[in-house]
Amino acid sequence: MPRTLLVLAHPDLAASRVNAALAEAARPVENVTLHDLYAAYPDLRIDVEREQRLLLEHDRVVLQFPFYWYSVPPLLKKWLDEVFLYGFAYGSGGTSLRGKSLLIATSTGSMKEQYGPGGAHPYPVVELLKPFEATANITGMVYEEPFIVHGTHGLGDAQLAAYQDRYRDLLASGVLRERTLTAA
C-alpha cells in the first residue's frame, strides 16, 4: 500500500464546496497524509526542508487544487518552485522523487464540453496540465491519469458524492493508472 501525500492547495477552503468535499473524502483513507498548504503556511513562507522530508516519506504525491486561470493557485506554484530543487528533484544528484507517482486532482468551473476545439477553452484540461506531465518526466515520477471534476458551477449534490466515492477509491486502491506520455 503506497503512502500518499495529498498536497491540498485552496486559497479559501472555508468557501470551497468541491475541494473541501474531496478532501473530506480523502481524509479517512488509510496511508493518506492530508497536507493543507494554505493552512500550513498562512504567511506563504514555505518550510522547504519539512516539505522535502514529507515527500521523501511518501510514495505517491497528489496535488489537489481548483483550476485557476488554467493553472494552480499561487501557493502551489511557489511550493513547486521552492521545493522541487536542483539536486533534490532533478539535475545532478536530484533523484529524491524518482519512482514516486504524481496524481493531479483538480476541479474546473467549466464543463468538459467547453474544453476543446470550438469550445470556450480551446484545449482539453489534460493538455493544459502538460507542465505537470513534464515535471513528472524530469523528476522521474510516474504521471498518473489526472482526476478531474468538471463543471463545478452546475454540479449537483449526487454528482459531487459520486466524485467523492471515485476519489476515495482511487486513493485507497494504490493502483496506478499511468498515463502514457504523449508527444507535444
Ligand SMILES: Cc1cc2nc3c(=O)[nH]c(=O)nc-3n(C[C@H](O)[C@H](O)[C@H](O)COP(=O)(O)O)c2cc1C
Ligand atoms: C481566480 C479563479 C480562476 C479560475 N479559473 C478557472 C479556469 O481557468 N477554468 C475553469 O474552468 N474554472 C476556473 N475557475 C473556477 C474554479 O475552478 C471553480 O470555482 C473551482 O474549481 C470550484 O472548486 P471549489 O468549490 O473547491 O472552490 C476559476 C475560479 C477563480 C476564483
